[in-house]
Amino acid sequence: MAKRRIAFYLMTIPALLLFFTFHTFPALQGIFYAFTNWDGFGESYDFVGFKNFVNLFKDENVINSYIFTFKYAIVVTILINVISLLIALGLNAKIKFKNFFRGVYFLPNILSVLIVGFIFNYLFSNVLTTWGAKMGSEFLSQNILGNADWAWIGIVIVAVWQGIAFNTILYLAGLQTIPKDLYEASNLDGAGKFREFISITFPLLASFFTINMVLAMKSGLMVFDQIVALTGGGPGRSTQSIALLIYTGGFQGGEFAYQSANAVIYFIVIIVISVLQLKFLQKREMDM
């Protein structure tokens, strides 16, 4: 028995040490530096207490990046979930070439987010503008990524185009867990399609809905690759996400400590939102 215990410890302790070194320790360091004024490369630094945190709340760039990131994440989460649920319902119906279409809709998920972003960047700047000009629309003939008010919509389009793939597959998996005889019973009762969806399909998909909402929201809040490829945070700072701000400020702007404080706030925000989402959605699951 002792031998078995030793084996179990040997299986886990190396992983524990590595995980601590490369995950927990850097996270603690990040929290530590948040209370200093270190620039990231200098020899010395001083403790400044909560000064970084106080300044964050007064910093217009930081506040704007939170507003942009939230607006973006909420819109993307809703669109991805609505569209992927519709596609999953379509793919689950008795359609022709089912496997082919399922393969097509999942395809974006295997592609690099960054490269897809570069491709769409070109489509927005050169292809859609050509189309817009042909149709004689002044609005469509300008590059939306170059417009401070509309650039975020461009990023939403790319994120949705790519993000629906994974959620569609999860919803499709969920639809396959619903027993067919439930629908047969409702058919006999003469329930309409819409009624069938509201009272059978959607309640039984509740746990998949929860997981899809949480996943989409979390990746929305962490958006980085799309923005690097599409706008670089511009025009101006109109599409600067929190993750991009921490990256550029921390690595290139000499704001290591300041952006560490920003990351701590960001961490708290993500935890609070994930917990709230899980609590709210799981309560809904129970009620249904």
Place this chain on the structure above:
Amino acid sequence: MMRKTTNWTSTILIALGSLLILFPLYMTISIALKNPEEMAVSIFSLPTGLHFENFRNAIEATNFFNALKNSVVITVISVVFILLTNSMVAYAIARNMKDKFFKVLYFYFISAMFIPFQIIMLPVVKVTTDLHMNNIVGLIILYVVYGLAFNIFVYVGYIRSIPYELEEAATMDGASTWGTYWKIIFPLLAPISATIGILSCLSTWNDFMLPLILLGDQNSYTLPLVQYVFQGQFGTDFNLAFASYLLALTPMVIVYLFAQKWIIGGITQGAIKS
């Protein structure tokens, strides 16, 4: 009583929707095969002659085969080590959940799922540079270690559904804990390992941020990172840029064409079981 006939409304809507998915990919292929003169005539039309010189130029400009080799090495080694080590840690945890140490360990690992990478991003560069690990080896270690949070969550759930009897029989026969894990548990994990393998493979292959902050030497750059670095040099030569993008996307698309059923099936199975 089920409707056996084809639902044409759904078929048509799904077909129209799939055009929206395919259009950007059509544009990518067509632009990669054109030259600037053809582009000037029409951006949308099919290419008239196939300009494979775009690919030759892109391969030279970005040192494509070197980046491909880096991406393949990083992805394959990471996935193999993730499957071997993460499942082993999960096995030890799943079979000792009554023990306080392993229970705490379980929550310690899975709570990391909620920690955004940005809080680690700045210090981890410092840690890895101090340890001279800002290279491919360091990157692979980070992928394997960071995989623990999610993978332990999934593996532990799966292992707890496997009955003890098999292991007890093996222990009676004198098998060690290692032997039991390797000969009995690991093979039984095949379905969930497939799911984890596919997800890790896709996320490692397409990852941009970790290579961006970690890799110092240009010779060790991965495919997505190379596209980013050469973005400036492509300039307005879109045909060259798109040839390069297409080359970078193609390896995974080829894998997908052959393993599509298996990849989607693996994710579907994983979603239903956990």
